[in-house]
Amino acid sequence: MKNKFYITTTLPYVNAEPHIGFALEIIQADVVARYRTKLGDEVFFNTGTDEHGLKIYQKALEEKKDPQAYCDEYAAKFDLLKIKLNLSYNNFIRTTDKHHIEACQEFWKRCEKNGDIYKKNYKTKYCVGCELEKTDSELVDGKCPIHSNREIEIIEEENYFFRFSKYQQLLLDLYDKNKDFVVPAHRQKEIYNFVKSGLQDFSISRLKTKMPWGVPVPGDGEHIMYVWFDALINYISCLGWPTFAKVSASKPKNEKKFKEFWPGIQVAGKDNLRQQTAMWQAMLLSAGLSTSKQVFIHGFINLAGQKISKSSGAILPNPIELVDKYGIDAVRYYLLRGIPSAEDGDFSIEKFEELYNADLANGLGNLVARVLALAVKNKIQLPNEIKDKEITIFIEKTKKGLEKLIKEFEFNRGLGEIWKLVSFCNSYIDKTKPWELTKGGAKGNIEGIELVLSNLIYCISEIADLIESFLPETSEKIKKQLKSNKPEILFPRLDKTK
Numbered sequence: 001m002k003n004k005f006y007i008t009t010t011l012p013y014v015n016a017e018p019h020i021g022f023a024l025e026i027i028q029a030d031v032v033a034r035y036r037t038k039l040g041d042e043v044f045f046n047t048g049t050d051e052h053g054l055k056i057y058q059k060a061l062e063e064k065k066d067p068q069a070y071c072d073e074y075a076a077k078f079d080l081l082k083i084k085l086n087l088s089y090n091n092f093i094r095t096t097d098k099h100h101i102e103a104c105q106e107f108w109k110r111c112e113k114n115g116d117i118y119k120k121n122y123k124t125k126y127c128v129g130c131e132l133e134k135t136d137s138e139l140v141d142g143k144c145p146i147h148s149n150r151e152i153e154i155i156e157e158e159n160y161f162f163r164f165s166k167y168q169q170l171l172l173d174l175y176d177k178n179k180d181f182v183v184p185a186h187r188q189k190e191i192y193n194f195v196k197s198g199l200q201d202f203s204i205s206r207l208k209t210k211m212p213w214g215v216p217v218p219g220d221g222e223h224i225m226y227v228w229f230d231a232l233i234n235y236i237s238c239l240g241w242p243t244f245a246k247v248s249a250s251k252p253k254n255e256k257k258f259k260e261f262w263p264g265i266q267v268a269g270k271d272n273l274r275q276q277t278a279m280w281q282a283m284l285l286s287a288g289l290s291t292s293k294q295v296f297i298h299g300f301i302n303l304a305g306q307k308i309s310k311s312s313g314a315i316l317p318n319p320i321e322l323v324d325k326y327g328i329d330a331v332r333y334y335l336l337r338g339i340p341s342a343e344d345g346d347f348s349i350e351k352f353e354e355l356y357n358a359d360l361a362n363g364l365g366n367l368v369a370r371v372l373a374l375a376v377k378n379k380i381q382l383p384n385e386i387k388d389k390e391i392t393i394f395i396e397k398t399k400k401g402l403e404k405l406i407k408e409f410e411f412n413r414g415l416g417e418i419w420k421l422v423s424f425c426n427s428y429i430d431k432t433k434p435w436e437l438t439k440g441g442a443k444g445n446i447e448g449i450e451l452v453l454s455n456l457i458y459c460i461s462e463i464a465d466l467i468e469s470f471l472p473e474t475s476e477k478i479k480k481q482l483k484s485n486k487p488e489i490l491f492p493r494l495d496k497t498k
Helices: 022-036 054-062 067-079 098-113 164-177 185-196 227-231 254-263 272-286 319-326 328-338 350-375 388-407 411-432 447-464 472-484
Strands: 004-008 043-051 091-094 117-127 131-133 153-162 203-209 222-223 265-269 292-300 302-304 345-347
Touching: 004 022, 004 117, 004 254, 004 272, 022 043, 022 067, 022 091, 022 265, 022 292, 022 302, 022 319, 022 328, 022 411, 043 067, 067 091, 098 272, 098 472, 153 272, 164 185, 164 272, 185 272, 185 345, 203 227, 227 272, 265 272, 272 292, 319 328, 319 350, 328 350, 328 411, 328 447, 328 472, 350 411, 350 447, 350 472, 388 447, 411 447, 447 472
Parallel strands: 004 043, 004 265, 043 091, 265 292, 302 345
Antiparallel strands: 117 131, 117 153, 203 222
């Protein structure tokens, strides 16, 4: 019986085109999903779109569109990433889906039954960009540091609240018992300190007259659920929770799915730390459900050293445009190797093209091209195994290191280990000079060209296998070339003079 494995990204808002920061997140999740599938697990990989909330409602009005029509248009753009980034997700949830709305209302009822939802009047400062309340200590010059181009709004009304403060100790216990619940470790320390400093109950509704676009609060037609309360529930509604509810008329319910796959692993950006690792976990505890298995937090991508901001003019390129120009695996490689897996990274076309030429064109591409050209010329086939102990040890060491690094979400270091093997092979070519060798070897026990090329072809086949989760298209191309003996250019070198 296959082991069940569940991984999910956050759901991006559909108030803008897909950006490279989300491309980073979903590609990271894709590597894990592909790797676990390769190990033989049955993988449920979820992503989708978050389609409720004030900023989406405002954006739809700005474009003079019906909110649902607006969401339909943008959801299609995000689902296009599956093809454009060669992603393996097998579920795409939208928070406007009927089943998700039903799940949110059932979740609300369970929290309310547990005494964790109440109503009160309040006044607060609110960032529409974050869709979060903000304290004065979180603001810089009266503005949200993440969305400095937006004015802070003042909300003063009667709302429903979630009793977040009740779960302070239970959350601390969760972090204490699971030292790697949040990865990397300093993010767990950060959320631990936040929770330890004291939790404030947070608003989970908005008046329908002010914000009509959202999930209706059960039993109160005057209120709409707060977008974060609604959106977080997608991580279980996508699994068919609650199990007694119908998924849809055309899709039969699957009572086993939730029990088999939950809890799972979540991937999120550092601006989601509080929501994913504290708010959501408290909500799960309130509803009587298991908390998540683990949450991996990645950093932001800056543009040539500048923080992304519309006001500063620092806007990252559209990932689809990058793919159309450089290819899928070139983009995947830069995001996985050129950006630190769990910290802020930097993007620039210059750095992108430099890494492309160094690692993909000159490194892997050149290795495969020159070895296969010599192999075809000398009629050398892919061997089933090799007897070179040094190479065998190097390959096994790489495999073990890669397994550990993927488990720790260290994607950049994982690719680094694979590229050590690429460099080893290129050095082996320079050392043995196979083009100078003869068949059967020469006097003085010099290795014959058959042995050298067999070793190299075997290494290349192992590299193709190792990069499969990271660069699936390139992996497949190399494997086909090894079978067909028809070498083709994998990564054309970029001419920087153009």
